[in-house]
Amino acid sequence: MSGEQDRPxxxxxxxxxxxxxxFLQEVKxxxxxxxxxxxxxxxxxxxxxxxAGTGLARAAEQAAGGGFVGDPNxxxxxxxxxxxxxxxxxxxxxxxxxxxxxxxxxxxxxLASVKQASVAxxxxxxxxxxxxxxxxHFERHHQGWVDIDPSRHRFMINxxxxxxxxxxxxxxxxxxxxxxxxxxxxxxxxxxxxxxVAVPTVxxxxxxxSCSEYTGVPLKVxxxxxxxxxxxxxxxxxxxxxxxxLTRTISLERGLDxxxxxxxxNGEMMRPENGYPLRLVxxxxxxxxxxKWLRRIEVGDKRYGAKDETSGYxxxxxxxxxREYTSIQEAKSVITSPSGGQTLLDKGYYNVTGLAWSGRxxxxxxxxxxxxxxxxxTARLETPILSKALxxxxxxxxxxxxxxxxxxxxxxxxxxxQPTYSQLRAVRGSGSVYHNNAIQSWKVAESGEVSNVQVS
Amino acid sequence: xxxxxxxxxxxxxxxxCAVAGVASATNDFEGIGxxxxxxxxxxxxxxxxxxxxxxxxxxxxxxEGEQLWVERCxxxxxxxxxxxxxFPPLIGNTTDEDIKTGRVAALTRxxxxxxxxxxxxxxxxxxxxxxxxxxxxRPKSLKTNEVYAVLAYLLNLANIVPYDFELSNENMAWVQSxxxxxxxxxxxxxxxxxxxxxxxxxxxxMHNCDxxxxxxxxxxxxxxxxxxxxxKQNREYGAIRGTRTMPEEGDDAEKAKESAMPGDILSANGCxxxxxVDQKLVGPGFRQVSEKYQxxxxxxxxxxxxxxxxxxxTWGNIPMPPxxxxxxxxxxxxxxxxxxxxxP
Numbered sequence: 001m002s003g004e005q006d007r008p009x010x011x012x013x014x015x016x017x018x019x020x021x022x023f024l025q026e027v028k029x030x031x032x033x034x035x036x037x038x039x040x041x042x043x044x045x046x047x048x049x050x051x052a053g054t055g056l057a058r059a060a061e062q063a064a065g066g067g068f069v070g071d072p073n074x075x076x077x078x079x080x081x082x083x084x085x086x087x088x089x090x091x092x093x094x095x096x097x098x099x100x101x102x103x104x105x106x107x108x109x110x111l112a113s114v115k116q117a118s119v120a121x122x123x124x125x126x127x128x129x130x131x132x133x134x135x136x137h138f139e140r141h142h143q144g145w146v147d148i149d150p151s152r153h154r155f156m157i158n159x160x161x162x163x164x165x166x167x168x169x170x171x172x173x174x175x176x177x178x179x180x181x182x183x184x185x186x187x188x189x190x191x192x193x194x195x196x197v198a199v200p201t202v203x204x205x206x207x208x209x210s211c212s213e214y215t216g217v218p219l220k221v222x223x224x225x226x227x228x229x230x231x232x233x234x235x236x237x238x239x240x241x242x243x244x245x246l247t248r249t250i251s252l253e254r255g256l257d258x259x260x261x262x263x264x265x266n267g268e269m270m271r272p273e274n275g276y277p278l279r280l281v282x283x284x285x286x287x288x289x290x291x292k293w294l295r296r297i298e299v300g301d302k303r304y305g306a307k308d309e310t311s312g313y314x315x316x317x318x319x320x321x322x323r324e325y326t327s328i329q330e331a332k333s334v335i336t337s338p339s340g341g342q343t344l345l346d347k348g349y350y351n352v353t354g355l356a357w358s359g360r361x362x363x364x365x366x367x368x369x370x371x372x373x374x375x376x377x378t379a380r381l382e383t384p385i386l387s388k389a390l391x392x393x394x395x396x397x398x399x400x401x402x403x404x405x406x407x408x409x410x411x412x413x414x415x416x417x418q419p420t421y422s423q424l425r426a427v428r429g430s431g432s433v434y435h436n437n438a439i440q441s442w443k444v445a446e447s448g449e450v451s452n453v454q455v456s
Numbered sequence: 457x458x459x460x461x462x463x464x465x466x467x468x469x470x471x472x473c474a475v476a477g478v479a480s481a482t483n484d485f486e487g488i489g490x491x492x493x494x495x496x497x498x499x500x501x502x503x504x505x506x507x508x509x510x511x512x513x514x515x516x517x518x519x520e521g522e523q524l525w526v527e528r529c530x531x532x533x534x535x536x537x538x539x540x541x542x543f544p545p546l547i548g549n550t551t552d553e554d555i556k557t558g559r560v561a562a563l564t565r566x567x568x569x570x571x572x573x574x575x576x577x578x579x580x581x582x583x584x585x586x587x588x589x590x591x592x593x594r595p596k597s598l599k600t601n602e603v604y605a606v607l608a609y610l611l612n613l614a615n616i617v618p619y620d621f622e623l624s625n626e627n628m629a630w631v632q633s634x635x636x637x638x639x640x641x642x643x644x645x646x647x648x649x650x651x652x653x654x655x656x657x658x659x660x661x662m663h664n665c666d667x668x669x670x671x672x673x674x675x676x677x678x679x680x681x682x683x684x685x686x687x688k689q690n691r692e693y694g695a696i697r698g699t700r701t702m703p704e705e706g707d708d709a710e711k712a713k714e715s716a717m718p719g720d721i722l723s724a725n726g727c728x729x730x731x732x733v734d735q736k737l738v739g740p741g742f743r744q745v746s747e748k749y750q751x752x753x754x755x756x757x758x759x760x761x762x763x764x765x766x767x768x769x770t771w772g773n774i775p776m777p778p779x780x781x782x783x784x785x786x787x788x789x790x791x792x793x794x795x796x797x798x799x800p
Contacts, residue, residue: 102688102698109682113542115723126691143589158497166496167489174488196673200683200701225485237503243595245588247503251648284650296500305506307585311575314641320564322575322640326647330654340675341686342696350695360650367660373667376660405669411660419656420667427655431566435647443671449699454673 096133102126105136108192108204116144119186121207124336124355129382130181130390132210134266139273140186140208140287142308143244148293150269150277153241155261159299162227169263169277175217178260180283181389183211183357185329187286187313190436197452201341205440205452206334209355211390214281215264220256223299233299237306238280241295247306248289249325250282252299258283258388261294283388284359285327286434288313318429329359331418332437333366333393333410344448347401352379356391358412363391365411370397372405372441372455373420379408404444405455421454504584508628511583515624516605518612524602525609528591531730531738531774537613538571541737542729546572547613550636555616558639573614577641579631582607593726593777717800718793721786725779733800740771742798749795759791 069075105120112118120139122132132138139145150169158164186208192198199205236250250259260281263270270276275292282289288308303309303325315323333356338344356363362385367376379395393408410418421438428435443453504510526535533539537547548571549562562568563575576582587603589595598606608623616634617623623631632638646652681701683689690698722728730738740748749755764787768775782790793799 099693100691102690102692104689106683106689109684114726114729116726117543123689125689143592143595156492156496156500158492158501164492164497165489166492171488175485176483197675198679200675200680201686201689203689204683221483224483225489239500239503243589245502245595247584247588254650257650298501298503300505302505302507302509304503305578305581305584306503307581307589310577310581310641311572314575315645315647316563316570316575317642318564320559320561320640321642322563322577322637323643323645323647324577324641325643326645328647328650328652330647338696341683341699341701342690343699344696365660367662372669374663374665374669376662376665405671409658409660416654417658417660419658423656423658441671443674450696452675453671456668456670456672 103136105139106203108199111192117142119208121203122210124202124207124209124334125339125342127336128392130211130355130384130392131266132212134212134268134271134274137210137212137265137271137274138186138208141244141273142246143242145273146242146293147272148241148277153277153293153295155278155294156296157222157226157299158296159237160229160233160301161223161299162229165226167222172217172261172263172278176221177215177264178218179213179215179264180258180260181211181213181384181386182281182283183209183329183388183390184281184287184290185209185332185357185359187288187326187329187434190438190440191433193438193452193454194432194436195430197454200452202334202336202339202440205340206336208287209357209390211357212265213267214260214262216260216262216278216281219259219261219280219297222261223256223297228299232301234301235299235303237296237298237300237304238289238291238294239296239298240275240291241293245295246288246291246308247304248291249304249306249309250280250285250289251327254282254285254327255297261297282327284329284361286313286329286359289327313434315428315432315434318431326435329357330435330437331358331360331363331410331412331414331416332356333363333408333418334440335368335406335408335442338406338444338450339442340450340452342450344399344444344450346448347399350397350399351394352397352406353392353394354379354408356381356393356408356410357389358410358414358416359388360416361413362387363410364413364415366391366393367409367411368393368395368397369407369409370404373407373439376409399444401446403446405453406442406444406450407439409439422456502584502588504580504587506578506580506632508580508625511580511625511628512600513625514600514604515622515626516601516603516608517622518605518608518617518619520602521605521607521609521612524598524606526774528594528598529606532592537610540569544571545569546610549574550614552615554636555634558635558637560637560640563637563640573610573636575637577635577638579607579611579628579635582610583628592729717798718786718789721782721790725782725786727790730776733798738774739776742794746794746796746798756788756791756795759794760787763787763790 103123103126105122107118107120122136122138153169155167155172189208190205193205233252235252236255238248238250240246262279262281263277265271265274270279275294278294280291280294309325315326317323333354335352335354337353338350344350352368356366363381366379366381368379369376377395379393382392382394385391418437418439424438441453441455443451532542533546538545549568550560550573554560560574583603586606587598591597604623608617608621611617611623611631612619612621616631646654685702687698687700732741734741734743749758752758763779764782766776766778
């Protein structure tokens with residue numbers, strides 16, 4: 001048995017003798033009774049602790065041999081099949097099952113010493129499709145989050161406009177609305193990995209990433225309503241209503257193209273942590289420009305030099321220059337499962353799944369490698385494939401129990417191919433914080449354990 | 457309806473829809489929104505640009521700033537702006553040579569703590585940010601002259617202005633000419649324009665790509681548990697499992713939880729910005745407080761009142777702000793935890 005434990009391709013071999021010969025003999029002769037069923041359930045539970053796998057169930061069936069009658073989960077009806085369920089509206093606002101509480105927004109220890117200026121990451125490792133549940137949307141606040149009374153919220157447009165205006169939420173929600181699905185990625189997503197591997201799971205490497213359907217008024221409609229001076233206007237300033245009143249210079253071109261003054265997110269109002277009741281959505285551009293609790297847009301002819309585009313969110317290059325006003329999130333992809341901090345239970349088939357996105361348009365193709373980048377296969381893209389939105393990819397993989405290195409590589413509609421770490425570092429060095437879109441590698445060990453690695 | 461009437465009705469319906477369509481596509485928003493008043497614009501249009509557009513007139517000296525700094529800023533940023541316990545340091549690692557060249561040499565060296573002043577190209581940004589967002593827990597509470605004074609002190613700490621300096625809207629441009637990193641910024645990159653030129657040009661090789669498979673970096677074993685029990689950060693059923701990184705929790709762990717530090721309350725209310733468990737930061741360690749009142753009758757109530765009302769004198773001159781936002785329940789939890797010995 002001890003030698004068996006190290007067998008490649010299996011987390012731990014199921015104990016074959018956890019049902020004793022005597023017990024099996026009794027079952028054979030006298031069948032199951034309540035006592036024996038309970039005993040068997042307990043034996044299952046004991047054996048499952050530390051192994052917990054479908055492989056185990058199969059092994060247990062085999063171990064039980066001719067004496068195996070069936071799975072107690074089938075043979076004995078569970079309480080949910082033999083009792084009255086709960087009434088409607090027992091919970092006025094529905095919540096996930098109590099069995100789903102492992103998937104939570106989480107902080108990375110040591111990243112920030114104050115929780116009001118910290119990050120909580122989205123658990124990408126357990127999510128499906130492209131829409132991020134609103135309660136799991138990543139959080140990044142600069143001075144804590146606030147819950148604004150929408151009846152007291154005001155939105156102002158001023159600067160180079162004919163008529164500077166104030167809008168209430170009543171006003172904004174009367175105006176023409178659009179609903180569009182877009183990703184939001186913090187410019188500092190994957191920041192901790194610039195120099196070397198630093199965090200264990202995709203939640204912490206890539207979890208400053210979410211994707212939602214946003215509803216609101218196109219910014220262009222509002223700028224036109226105020227009579228924007230298109231001869232002089234060159235830049236926009238967006239400003240929040242919270243304590244930090246965060247500001248950020250927005251490209252006028254982006255503002256007039258597809259930016260939304262949004263109040264809706266995934267069919268309901270924006271969550272407070274995401275800017276309730278109003279947030280600027282700037283598709284394709286890094287999250288810090290999507291100013292939350294939006295109170296004001298100023299139209300100007302010069303850039304504004306705000307804190308989060310000078311000392312923060314400016315990309316340090318190897319020669320000491322700092323790239324300011326970096327905004328566009330270039331194409332990037334990551335395998336979300338299997339991924340770091342997960343363990344494969346057995347050899348055989350796995351659905352390898354992940355996300356791809358580009359701030360410059362649509363995802364055209366995603367390739368996946370299982371050998372650290374030497375050979376690639378094209379993955380299946382799920383629909384919808386939308387511009388500046390997350391795109392889900394899937395590819396089947398039969399694990400042979402040998403070590404493997406999994407990678408994904410996106411190509412967007414501009415033809416841009418996601419870079420390797422060496423390519424990215426050759427230009428930007430390894431001292432930057434922002435815009436790390438390198439190919440992510442996950443190593444699968446013989447034990448089935450998946451871990452975060454970088455390859456040269 | 458007769459056949460001919462039907463024939464007539466269809467084009468009419470189409471015509472009607474077309475007219476209605478035009479009417480509904482209007483962008484005449486009369487009555488929606490209103491013109492902002494001059495007072496409203498003044499109240500909210502507070503941004504200050506690098507060309508100093510928006511900078512209100514005013515002044516403040518380094519000496520005045522020092523006093524304000526100690527009272528309002530030092531608890532987070534340290535007396536000299538170099539503290540690292542709450543936020544990254546503001547001041548440090550710039551030289552007189554940097555002030556001459558406008559390029560901070562230390563930015564090209566690895567392993568140097570990047571302070572705010574090392575990176576900051578524009579003095580307008582400091583004025584704007586202090587004015588809109590500081591102090592941390594009372595943003596926008598500084599008067600215009602106080603913003604000048606606090607900024608003057610900060611600039612003096614970085615040797616940009618002398619100690620007898622009075623900063624004003626008149627000399628901000630001169631200060632700008634001495635900002636240590638004023639010449640480091642560049643817009644020469646492809647990440648502003650959506651059609652910008654990318655830095656990298658990978659190709660989509662499919663087979664025998666001759667990639668070096670050597671692993672150059674992986675997570676050391678000791679760091680695997682730094683993010684907690686990963687098994688509990690994944691579903692416990694399905695295609696995969698989270699990897700176990702911690703020993704199994706037993707009864708001891710449950711017991712420890714009962715008297716454990718109320719970390720959520722402490723961090724949500726910013727307590728840990730000034731207090732650690734067993735050492736002095738800005739204020740005393742929770743353990744020190746616990747020991748001081750160990751034998752005091754009614755110590756829980758006493759602690760509740762001290763937390764609620766704040767004050768200074770017992771532990772030094774830096775005042776603890778009052779905490780009106782704490783619920784009675786959270787206040788009780790905190791006071792009982794400290795009274796019980798402030799066990800981590």
